[in-house]
Amino acid sequence: MRAVCWHGKHNIQVDTVPDPQILNPRDAIVRVALTCICGSDLHLYNGYIPSMKDGDILGHEFVGEVVEIGSGVSGVARGDRVVVPFPIACGDCWYCKQEMYSLCDNSNPNSWAMEKMYGDTGAGIFGYSHLYGGYSGGQAEYVRVPFADVGLKKIPDQLDWEQVIFLTDIFPTAYQAAEQCGIREGDTVAVWGCGPVGLLALKSARLLGAHKVVGIDRFPKRLELAARECQAEVINYEETDVVETLHNMTGGRGPDACIDAVGMEAQGTGIEAAYDNVKQTLKIENDRPMALRQLIKACRKGGTISIPGVYSGFVDKMPMGAVFAKGLTLRTGQTHVQKYVPPLMRLVERGAIDTTFIITHRLPLEDAPMGYRIFDHKEEGCIKIVMNPLAASQATH
Amino acid sequence: MVTRYGSSFEEDSKGRQINVGSKERKASMIGGAALAITGVKKLTQGNILSGLLMLASGGMFYNRGKSGHCNMYQKMGVNTARDVQTPIRLEKVVTINRTPQQVYDFWRDLENLPKFMNHLESVQVRGPVISHWKAVGAGGLSVEWDAEIVQDIPGQKISWQSIGEADVANEGTVRFEEAPGNRGTEVHVLISYTPPGGAVGKAAARFLQTVNAVQLEQDLKRLKQILETGVTATAESWAM
Numbered sequence A: 001m002r003a004v005c006w007h008g009k010h011n012i013q014v015d016t017v018p019d020p021q022i023l024n025p026r027d028a029i030v031r032v033a034l035t036c037i038c039g040s041d042l043h044l045y046n047g048y049i050p051s052m053k054d055g056d057i058l059g060h061e062f063v064g065e066v067v068e069i070g071s072g073v074s075g076v077a078r079g080d081r082v083v084v085p086f087p088i089a090c091g092d093c094w095y096c097k098q099e100m101y102s103l104c105d106n107s108n109p110n111s112w113a114m115e116k117m118y119g120d121t122g123a124g125i126f127g128y129s130h131l132y133g134g135y136s137g138g139q140a141e142y143v144r145v146p147f148a149d150v151g152l153k154k155i156p157d158q159l160d161w162e163q164v165i166f167l168t169d170i171f172p173t174a175y176q177a178a179e180q181c182g183i184r185e186g187d188t189v190a191v192w193g194c195g196p197v198g199l200l201a202l203k204s205a206r207l208l209g210a211h212k213v214v215g216i217d218r219f220p221k222r223l224e225l226a227a228r229e230c231q232a233e234v235i236n237y238e239e240t241d242v243v244e245t246l247h248n249m250t251g252g253r254g255p256d257a258c259i260d261a262v263g264m265e266a267q268g269t270g271i272e273a274a275y276d277n278v279k280q281t282l283k284i285e286n287d288r289p290m291a292l293r294q295l296i297k298a299c300r301k302g303g304t305i306s307i308p309g310v311y312s313g314f315v316d317k318m319p320m321g322a323v324f325a326k327g328l329t330l331r332t333g334q335t336h337v338q339k340y341v342p343p344l345m346r347l348v349e350r351g352a353i354d355t356t357f358i359i360t361h362r363l364p365l366e367d368a369p370m371g372y373r374i375f376d377h378k379e380e381g382c383i384k385i386v387m388n389p390l391a392a393s394q395a396t397h
Numbered sequence B: 001m002v003t004r005y006g007s008s009f010e011e012d013s014k015g016r017q018i019n020v021g022s023k024e025r026k027a028s029m030i031g032g033a034a035l036a037i038t039g040v041k042k043l044t045q046g047n048i049l050s051g052l053l054m055l056a057s058g059g060m061f062y063n064r065g066k067s068g069h070c071n072m073y074q075k076m077g078v079n080t081a082r083d084v085q086t087p088i089r090l091e092k093v094v095t096i097n098r099t100p101q102q103v104y105d106f107w108r109d110l111e112n113l114p115k116f117m118n119h120l121e122s123v124q125v126r127g128p129v130i131s132h133w134k135a136v137g138a139g140g141l142s143v144e145w146d147a148e149i150v151q152d153i154p155g156q157k158i159s160w161q162s163i164g165e166a167d168v169a170n171e172g173t174v175r176f177e178e179a180p181g182n183r184g185t186e187v188h189v190l191i192s193y194t195p196p197g198g199a200v201g202k203a204a205a206r207f208l209q210t211v212n213a214v215q216l217e218q219d220l221k222r223l224k225q226i227l228e229t230g231v232t233a234t235a236e237s238w239a240m
Helices: A039-045 A113-120 A161-168 A170-179 A196-207 A220-230 A242-249 A270-281 A290-298 A320-325 A338-352 A365-376 A389-396 B024-046 B048-067 B071-076 B099-110 B110-114 B199-229
Strands: A004-008 A012-016 A028-037 A062-068 A079-083 A142-145 A188-192 A212-217 A231-238 A256-260 A304-305 A329-332 A359-364 A384-388 B087-094 B118-124 B130-137 B142-153 B156-163 B169-178 B185-194
Touching: A012 A320, A012 A365, A012 B118, A028 A161, A028 A365, A039 A365, A062 A142, A062 A161, A079 A161, A079 A304, A113 B110, A113 B199, A142 B048, A161 A170, A161 A338, A170 A196, A170 A304, A170 B169, A188 A290, A196 A212, A196 A220, A196 A256, A212 A220, A212 A242, A220 A231, A231 A242, A242 A290, A256 A290, A290 A320, A304 A338, A320 B099, A320 B110, A329 B199, A359 A365, A359 B118, A365 A384, B099 B110, B099 B156, B099 B169, B099 B185, B099 B199, B130 B156, B142 B169
Parallel strands: A188 A212, A188 A256, A212 A231, A256 A304, A304 A329, A359 A384
Antiparallel strands: A004 A012, A028 A062, A028 A142, A028 A384, A062 A079, B087 B185, B118 B130, B130 B142, B142 B156, B156 B169, B169 B185
16 A cells, blocks of 8 residues: 655655555554644654664544454444544453543553653554554555554544544643633633644634634734634734733733644744753753743733643743642643544534635645645645545555 | 593594583584674664674574684683572563453463563473473573472463573473553563573673563563553564
C-alpha cells in the first residue's frame, strides 16, 4: 500500500510499504477514505517530538471503512463506515472505565519509555512516535486499529466523510478544551491560535454558552474566519498588546477562561520570543511557551487555563507566581476522544455545528510532502488539509 | 580436560588451571553474552566508546566462563569454587483492574507465567507444589531449576523457592491486595536470586539487576494487559 512516511526533519515521503495485518484478536483493518494533517503532525515534521524512526507512517486523523476484523471484535462489522479516535484505548483499565481514554494504562507497548520521561504513561497514539507506542498511522491506504471494539465509532449513513473527519481529533479536542473552561453565564473565553483547533474551540465555547469569545492570531485569513464563522472578536497580536486589549474588552477583569490552542511551537514578538527560539534551537528547551505566558497574565483571577496545545518536555520562565497569586486552575491533556464522539456526532447529525468550514485544501495522498510544507509555512491561506488515499492510488496505477 | 596424577587441579583446553567455579562459569557466560549484546546495541545507536567497552568486557567474561580460566584471578591468587553470595532482590508493584482472586487464580496456574514473563521459556507443573522452570537469557543460554511452592494462601499470597541443584538459586513472593475505592488489586512481587560464585559473577549480576528490574516491570505490565484486555499491546513497525 501507499503511506506517508517520516524520514527525518522536514523529510516526508510517500512510500510503498507492506499492508497492515491483524495481529491480535481485538484488531481491525480499516481502509482509509479521508485523512488529515494535524497541527501536531508539524511538531513531528519539525523534529520536536523524540523517538521517531526512519520510515514511521504518520497520521492520526482518519475515517474509513472496516475491511477486516479479528475474532475478538464485537459491535462493528466488515463494511461499516467508521470514525477512528486518535488515542488507542483498551476500554478495560481503570482510566478507560472513568472515560479517561487518552490515559489508558494498556495501549502503549513502549510505556516504559514514557514512564522514564514523565513518571507514567498515556495511551498509545496512531503515527505519533515510539514514545506514544510506535503504532503505524492513518495517512495511508490501510490502518490496523487495535482494540477495535473501543476505537471504532460507526457513522450514520446520511453523513459524508468530510462532515465527520474532524471527530477523530480536533473537534473533540476543541470541545474538551472548552468544556474544561467550566463556562458559566456571562463568561468571556479567549482562544490563542485560530488554527483548526482554535477555530473549533471558539465554536465549542459558543455552543457551551460563552457570552463572548475572542480569537488571537496573526494571520488575517484566520482572524477573518474566527469573526465570520465563530462570531468571535479578534486580536492580531502583531498589531496590539494582547493582555491590555483583552482587559479593555472585559471591563478590566480579563477573560474568565483562556485556551492555549498553540502549544510548543508558539510564535511571538520581541526579546522574549528570541530567547525561546534560541533555547529551543540549541535543544536546551523543548517547548516555546510564549502563548502560555500570555494566557496566564491575561486570565482573570480565579479563572481557568485550558491547554489543548501539545507540549512535550520542559519550558522555561513559567510565571508560576502569577498562577499562584491569581489562583488559576490549569486543565490539560490529550483528548478522551472515545467519550466525545457519540455526543458530538449527534450535534453534527442535527446540524447544530458544521466543522467543514476550516477545510482549505483537498489533496491526493501522494501530495502529502507538499501538504506538510504549505501547512508548516501557512502558505496559500492554509488552515486544514484533507487527503484522499483513493485519489492517490488512482494517480499511481 | 586432563587430570594429572599428583595434581589437585583441572586444566582448560589450553592447559591452564581452571580457577573459576562451575556456577560462576555459567554466570560469567550469561553475563558476558548480555554485556556483549548490549555493547553491540550501543554501537548501533552510535555510543561507540561504551559500546566497545561493553563488547570487549562481555567477550572477556564469556571466554572465562567457557574456559573456566581467569587470568586476573590467577594473578590475584583467587579461586572461587566455594564463595558465599548475598542475594539480589527485585521488588515491583502493579495495580490490576481485577479482583485479588482473579489475579491469584491466573498466577497460581504457574504454566501461565511464560505468557507474561518474557525470559521464561516454560514452566511445567510436576506436582501439587513442585514445578520445573526453564529460562532463556541473553545469547540464548538457558538455565533450569525445580521450584517448590512454600506458602499458598488462596486470593492473597504465593511464595516459591528453587530446590536442589539450581543453576541460579532463586525465590519469590507475590501478594495480592485489594486496592482502595474499587481500583482493583495491588500485585506486589518480590524476587531474589543468588548469583553463582565469584566477584565477577556478582559484578555481572549487579549489572544485570537494572536490566532485570526493567524486565520485571514490563512483565507485570503484560500481566495487567492480559488480565484486563485479553491481549498484549502490540505495535507493528517496519521503520528502521
